Amino acid sequence: MANRSTIECGEIVDISAVAELYQQLNNALDSDGAVTLNAGAIERVDTAALQMFACFVQEIIKRHRDVSWNAPSEALRRSADFLGMTQVLKLNEIN
Numbered sequence: 001m002a003n004r005s006t007i008e009c010g011e012i013v014d015i016s017a018v019a020e021l022y023q024q025l026n027n028a029l030d031s032d033g034a035v036t037l038n039a040g041a042i043e044r045v046d047t048a049a050l051q052m053f054a055c056f057v058q059e060i061i062k063r064h065r066d067v068s069w070n071a072p073s074e075a076l077r078r079s080a081d082f083l084g085m086t087q088v089l090k091l092n093e094i095n
Contacts, residue, residue: 004034006070013076014046021049025056035060040071045079054088061090 005028010017028035037053060067072091080086 004036005031006036006038009037009039009042011041011043013042013049014044015048018048018052022052025052029056029059029063032065034066034068036068036070037072038070039076040073042073042076045076047079047083050080050083050085050089054085057088057090 007021007024007028009021013021057067067090069089069091077086077091080089080091086092
């Protein structure tokens, strides 16, 4: 496999930012290798974004590729925990 792709998640990950982030995630799916999601700057994340991340993580796993989170922010962790999505997002697999 090729090098690891890195995706910068940004500060606000909500419905208004989903289209741009979706394109980055889609590009990462089309490439080879593992993917790191840099999530340390996330200050706010909504359910739509978490659902998109969950679909992405599941698709990466389905393709037998690695995905990890780099420094997931407390806001991301709280939101995922509140919605019961920590495991599906693989938030415990920190890079």
